[in-house]
Amino acid sequence: MTLSRRGTRSDRALRPRERAEKRAVVAVTIRDVARQAEVSVATVSRALSAPDLVRPATRDRVLAVAAELGYQPNRAARSLITGRTGNIGIVVPDLENPFFTGVLKGLQARARQADYAVFVSDSDEDPTAEAMLVRAMAKQVDGIVLAAPALDDDQLYAIAEDTSLVLLNRRLRGISAALMNSAAGMRQVLEHLVALGHRRCGYLHGPRTSWSNRERRRGLRAAATQHGVELVELGPFPPRYEGGLQAADLAVAADVTAIIAYNDIMALGVLARLRDRGIPVPEAVSVTGFDDLVFASLCSPPLTTVAMPLGQAGRLAVDLLLEHIASDRTEISQVDLETQLIVRGTTSTPATN
Amino acid sequence: MTLSRRGTRSDRALRPRERAEKRAVVAVTIRDVARQAEVSVATVSRALSAPDLVRPATRDRVLAVAAELGYQPNRAARSLITGRTGNIGIVVPDLENPFFTGVLKGLQARARQADYAVFVSDSDEDPTAEAMLVRAMAKQVDGIVLAAPALDDDQLYAIAEDTSLVLLNRRLRGISAALMNSAAGMRQVLEHLVALGHRRCGYLHGPRTSWSNRERRRGLRAAATQHGVELVELGPFPPRYEGGLQAADLAVAADVTAIIAYNDIMALGVLARLRDRGIPVPEAVSVTGFDDLVFASLCSPPLTTVAMPLGQAGRLAVDLLLEHIASDRTEISQVDLETQLIVRGTTSTPATN
DNA sequence: TTCACGACAGAAAACCTTTACATCACGGTG
DNA sequence: CACCGTGATGTAAAGGTTTTCTGTCGTGAA
Missing domain, CATH: 3.40.50.2300 (Response regulator)
Structure with a gap:
């Protein structure tokens, strides 16, 4: 399968630009630096990782040599002893x-x-x-x-x-x-819809196990109760475009005036499905997303959503x-x-x- | 700046669930396995990385012990000697x-x-x-x-x-x-436009230094020459949404009947700008993208583009x-x-x- | 019976760095 | 003058693994 769309496998043996001494790249070690700078390896190590422990004159010499030789500490060796990997x-x-x-x-x-x-x-x-x-x-x-x-x-x-x-x-x-703070974001969404006059809204669940989904639902329900809005919960749906396609029909059947999607991608799916069915947004039904993906502003009409940092x-x-x-x-x-x-x-x- | 939108910093000292012996996680080494299995470290090493060099009975014993102890080779040590990092x-x-x-x-x-x-x-x-x-x-x-x-x-x-x-x-x-093979993709684009009857098309350049841009242009020019289509080259533009916004006006001014964007994101920018200016797509002008991003199919009208593997x-x-x-x-x-x-x-x- | 050889396993070196400890010189204090 | 503290540097161990070299044992052939 992987190979099926591959084109011609060409140039099997292109001339590498410079073959000579590719093998000779043996990596300069701390010993090389030490030898060249005429100090011990310990001093080199210190000059690099704890500069104030070594006399300035010595330090400068070591650093100069290290730079000249292009020394790069071997991270494997370092992490072997320090236990840190970086x-x-x-x-x-x-x-x-x-x-x-x-x-x-x-x-x-x-x-x-x-x-x-x-x-x-x-x-x-x-x-x-x-x-x-x-x-x-x-x-x-x-x-x-x-x-x-x-x-x-x-x-x-x-x-x-x-x-x-x-x-x-x-x-x-x-x-x-x-x-x-998704809960607060969802509260803002609901209050926005309430201000517009919506009284029956549908929430399209994301994955049941997702913490974000629970948070968003929590914020939504709290605000809904507070404002006396009826909240119809649908799903869960896969948090993807296809999930939105599927969810749209259910939401329409549930006779809500606003559809609150778990995230933008689902909302885009909803919009697509509604367009296919000839249901005008936002005239017939309002839709909101969550995440403020770049593309949320590029669809038409552009999506009302919640921006995440x-x-x-x-x-x-x-x-x-x-x-x-x-x-x-x-x-x-x-x-x-x-x-x-x-x-x-x-x-x-x-x-x- | 980073801190500006931060909310409350809470729970500075939440009780970790289990503090005891967090420090006691000393990692089981190859020696531990060797001792427990009553073999040398060399044998353990071989049992794991060159199983056919050790007698089946021994190997099984070692493997069993290793599994029981939850032994995981230390990658730093390994790569220190092999020179490979994985x-x-x-x-x-x-x-x-x-x-x-x-x-x-x-x-x-x-x-x-x-x-x-x-x-x-x-x-x-x-x-x-x-x-x-x-x-x-x-x-x-x-x-x-x-x-x-x-x-x-x-x-x-x-x-x-x-x-x-x-x-x-x-x-x-x-x-x-x-x-x-972008060149071939662009050839398909142009031939598609030719088939529709376009005779004067605009290409919106991506970054001048980009190999992909050069390839796309190459495919386009070859096909344009072959089919006797006039190709107006505009740009370069940044290969982003904003680049498309900017490019759209230039393309309109150049009086082309089709706009071929370097990539989808730019094409989306073009679409947005054309919509803002009240220029209907595809009635007044055709637009194509390149990449087939998920979102290319979600805008309206959905974008004609080239799918990349x-x-x-x-x-x-x-x-x-x-x-x-x-x-x-x-x-x-x-x-x-x-x-x-x-x-x-x-x-x-x-x-x- | 001896010898050669193969299969297997152990001992030890090597990889490169950091760091605890040792050494040394020097200056100051009692 | 003995002693000590301090600052700068060196020595060597340690970290966990792979791999080469060596050794042992058993088997089959001479």
Whole structure:
């Protein structure tokens, strides 16, 4: 299957540009630097990692030689003795979901600033795979960020037992977390709809096990009760485009005036399905999403949704993780980031029939 | 700035679930297994990595003990002596571009199958950053995939000199590459437009330095010449939504009947701008994209575009890289993957005025 | 019976770095 | 003048694994 669409396999033996001494790249070690600078290896090591322990004159000489030789410490050797790897890992449910790549982008940038490299894995929304990936990663990172994990509480606690862990969009007592206040975002959504005059709204559930889904529902129900709005719950649906297609028909049948989708991708599916069925948005029914993906503003009509601080959450996750590591795994913090309703073209006053 | 939107920092000292013996996790080493199985460490090592060198009875005993103790080889120690890390790296220009995350997803999955972990870095389309990231990565991976690199040929050759390298969407003599046949895709686009009756088309350039851009233009020009179509070249523009907004006006002013965008994101920008100006698509002007992002089918009208084998390219890149590594860096292959025109709603016969 | 050889397992070196400890010189204090 | 503290550097151990070299044992052939 993989091969089926492959084209011609050409140039099997292209001339490499320079074959000579490719093998001769033996990597310069700390001994080479020591010899050249006429000091011991210990001094070189110190000059690089604890500069104030060595006399300035010596330090400068060592550093000069190191630079000249292009010395790069061998990370394997270093981490063998220090127990630190200089890496962090993140496992996300779906790399094709812009929500997670937004987080990943911020996380990657911050990690780089702190001189950490980042491993990434995609669990395909499968809890079993998630656990496996974490286990595989654990040995070669200083800590792991788990984005919207599907694992249950006990398994997460078990993981936190022997590796530094930060959760993203999942709150669990005793484990650091970067959280986005979805409940507040959903409250804003509902109050927006109430202001427009809606009295019967449908919520399209995301995955039942998802913390975010529970949070969003919680915020929604609280606000609905408070404002005396009838809330029809539908689903759960897969949090994907196809889920939205499927959900749209159910929502229409449930005779609601507004459809509140678990996330933008589902909302886009809903919009597509409604368009196919000739049901005008927002005239016949209002639709809202959640996440504010770039593409939410590009469809027509542009989607009313809730903006999430994705990059910020990614950066925060790194900060929390490094804090946790630096404090010998004793420091725990959970930080809530605020979300923001973005009103666009898919919401208006309900049809008067 | 980072802190500005943070909410309350709570629960500074939540009770960790189980504090006792968190420190006692000392990791079981090969010696422990050896002692328990009453063999030497050498035998344990062999039982795990070269099973046929040890008598079945012994091997089974060792394996049983290893499993019982939950032994996991220390990768740092292993790579210290073998020189292999078991990691590969990929650097992409933009993690928020679905094109690259599509590739990343496939790449990650394949790497996992082969028991490799993957480092990811985002260069933010900056060649300098790109070079830096590669250098930083080089020491801790067995090979690197460079997606649509912005670096110039010489720098790429320099990198290939001392690390295994696979390029994605960039062809360079003597370096392995996974390529998508954009030229053929663009030929299909133009022939589609010709068939509809278009005779004067505008091409919106992507970044001038981009190999993909040159390829697309090449395919387009060849087909245009062959079919006697007038091709107006505009740009370059940034390959983003904003670039499309900007390009749309220029294309309209150039009085073409069809706008061929460098990629989908730009095409979406074009569509948005045309909508704002009240220019109907495809009645007044046809528009095409390139990449077939999920969202290309969700806008209205849905975008005519060219599908790229993203996941396949990611998997292929891993295969090429591992092949290159396994062959002692002597094997070079360049593989072209086919692209596919997807006709949707943004193309039709030209306006007859 | 002896010898050669193969199959198996152990001992030890090697990979490169960090760091605890030792050494040394020097200046100050009692 | 003896002693001590301090700052700068060197020595060597340690970290966990792979791999080469060596040794042992048993088997089959001469």
